[in-house]
Amino acid sequence: MYKKISLIDKEIADIINDETKRQEDHIELIASENYVSEQVLNAVGSSLTNKYGEGYPSKRYYGGCEFIDKIETIAQERAKKLFKVKFANVQPYSGSVANAAIYLALLNPGDRVLGLSLNSGGHLTHGFKISFSGKLYESYSYSVDENGFLNYDEILKIAKKVKPKMIICGFSAYSQIFDFLEFRKIADSVGAYLLADISHISGLIIAGLHPSPAGIADVIMTTTHKTLRGTRGAIILTDNEEIAKKIDKAVFPGYQGGALFHQIAGKAVSFFEALQPEFIDYQKQLLKNSKVFCQTFINKNVKVISGLTQNHLFMIDVKSTYGLTGKEASNILQECNITVNKNSIPNDTESPTVSSGIRLGVAAMTSRGFMEDEFIILANLIDKCLRDPHNESLKTIIKKEVAKLTSMFPIKRSYIKK
Ligand SMILES: *Cc1c(COP(=O)(O)O)cnc(C)c1O
Numbered sequence: 001m002y003k004k005i006s007l008i009d010k011e012i013a014d015i016i017n018d019e020t021k022r023q024e025d026h027i028e029l030i031a032s033e034n035y036v037s038e039q040v041l042n043a044v045g046s047s048l049t050n051k052y053g054e055g056y057p058s059k060r061y062y063g064g065c066e067f068i069d070k071i072e073t074i075a076q077e078r079a080k081k082l083f084k085v086k087f088a089n090v091q092p093y094s095g096s097v098a099n100a101a102i103y104l105a106l107l108n109p110g111d112r113v114l115g116l117s118l119n120s121g122g123h124l125t126h127g128f129k130i131s132f133s134g135k136l137y138e139s140y141s142y143s144v145d146e147n148g149f150l151n152y153d154e155i156l157k158i159a160k161k162v163k164p165k166m167i168i169c170g171f172s173a174y175s176q177i178f179d180f181l182e183f184r185k186i187a188d189s190v191g192a193y194l195l196a197d198i199s200h201i202s203g204l205i206i207a208g209l210h211p212s213p214a215g216i217a218d219v220i221m222t223t224t225h226k227t228l229r230g231t232r233g234a235i236i237l238t239d240n241e242e243i244a245k246k247i248d249k250a251v252f253p254g255y256q257g258g259a260l261f262h263q264i265a266g267k268a269v270s271f272f273e274a275l276q277p278e279f280i281d282y283q284k285q286l287l288k289n290s291k292v293f294c295q296t297f298i299n300k301n302v303k304v305i306s307g308l309t310q311n312h313l314f315m316i317d318v319k320s321t322y323g324l325t326g327k328e329a330s331n332i333l334q335e336c337n338i339t340v341n342k343n344s345i346p347n348d349t350e351s352p353t354v355s356s357g358i359r360l361g362v363a364a365m366t367s368r369g370f371m372e373d374e375f376i377i378l379a380n381l382i383d384k385c386l387r388d389p390h391n392e393s394l395k396t397i398i399k400k401e402v403a404k405l406t407s408m409f410p411i412k413r414s415y416i417k418k
Pocket residue numbers: 032093094095096097099122123125170171172197198199200223233234
C-alpha cells in the first residue's frame with residue numbers, strides 16, 4: 001500500500017488519497033497500466049522537478065546541471081543495457097511525443113507511413129487520421145485478418161503499392177508474438193525505415209519472452225509505464241549513430257523543451273528495478289497468469305480474439321459472447337470495481353467509442369502478487385457478471401469477492417528483495 005500524502009492544500013491531498021484508495025480497491029485490468037514501486041514514486045516526487053536543463057548531458061543551455069547530467073547519463077546507460085542497443089534518448093515526455101519526434105527525425109511532412117490501423121490494434125500515432133501522424137504525413141494502414149492475426153504477405157502487398165518511407169510495427173492491442181524480421185524484410189523490399197514501437201511488450205522483451213527488435217529495427221520506441229513498470233514517459237533507442245543524432249535533435253529542440261528530470265530519475269530507478277532478477281521472475285509470472293486467465297475464458301466458450309494469448313493482454317468479443325457492447329461490459333464490470341477498457345475487434349460494426357470488445361491485461365495485478373489461482377477466480381467472476389448483467393445481488397457478491405482479493409494483495413511498495 002502506498003503511503004498517504006498530506007498537504008496544506010487539503011483539497012488536492014484528499015483527492016490524491018481518494019485516487020490512491022481507488023487504485024488499492026479496484027482490480028486493474030487496463031493493459032497499459034501498472035503500479036510503480038514507492039522507490040519510483042519518490043524519485044518522481046523529488047527536487048529534480050525544479051531543474052531546467054535544455055540540451056543533453058554536458059551540452060546544456062543552463063548552469064547547475066552537474067547532478068541532472070549524472071542522472072540522465074545513468075538513465076541512458078541503463079536503458080542501453082536493458083535493450084542491448086548503442087544509443088538511448090531518455091527525454092521523451094510520453095510515447096506519443098516520442099513517436100512524433102521519430103517522424104520528425106526520419107521523415108518530411110507529407111511523406112508516406114504505413115502502420116496497423118487503429119481498429120486492428122494499432123496506436124493513434126501510427127497514422128490515425130485525427131493524430132499528427134495522419135494529418136502531417138500521408139498515412140496508410142494494414143489490418144489484422146478476420147481472426148485477429150497479422151498476415152505478412154498482405155502487409156508486403158500493401159507496402160509495395162504504397163511505398164512508404166517508414167513502416168511501423170508494434171501495437172496496443174495484439175496478443176500474439178510478431179516477427180520483427182518479417183517486418184524488416186518488408187521494409188527493405190521498399191526501402192523504408194522500420195520503427196518498432198514496443199510500448200506494450202518491452203517488459204517481456206527484456207525478459208526474453210518476446211523476440212527483440214534490437215539489431216533489426218532502425219528505431220525502437222517504448223513507453224516506460226506499461227509492462228516495464230516505470231514512471232510515465234518513453235525512450236527512443238537505436239544502434240545507428242546517424243539516426244541517433246537526428247533523434248536527439250528531433251526530441252530537443254525539435255519537439256520538446258527542457259527535459260523533465262524528476263521523470264528521468266523515475267525512469268532510471270525503474271530501469272534499475274528492471275535489471276534485477278526479480279523483474280525476470282515478474283515477467284515470467286505475468287505470462288503464465290495471462291495464459292491461464294485467457295484459457296479460463298476459452299474454456300467457458302468465450303470468444304477470445306486470435307485465441308490463446310502470447311503476451312500480457314487479450315481481447316474478448318463481448319458482443320457475440322454475451323450480447324453486450326464493449327462500453328456496456330466495461331461499465332458493468334466497473335460497478336463491481338473491476339476496471340477494463342472497451343476495445344474494437346476485427347471487423348467491428350460498432351464505433352470505437354462503443355465497440356464490441358474489451359481488452360484485458362494482467363501486468364498490474366501480477367505486480368500485486370496475483371498468481372494463476374487468482375486469475376482463474378477473476379475470470380470466473382467476470383464471466384458470471386457478464387452473463388447476468390442485470391442481477392444486482394450478484395454484483396454485490398462479486399464486489400465483495402473483489403474486495404477480498406484486493407485486500408489480500410495490496411499494492412507493493414518495493415519489488416526488490418532487501
Ligand atoms: C501507449 C502507447 C503509445 C503512447 O504512449 P503515451 O505515453 O500514452 O503517449 C504509443 N504506442 C503504443 C503502441 C502504445 O501502446
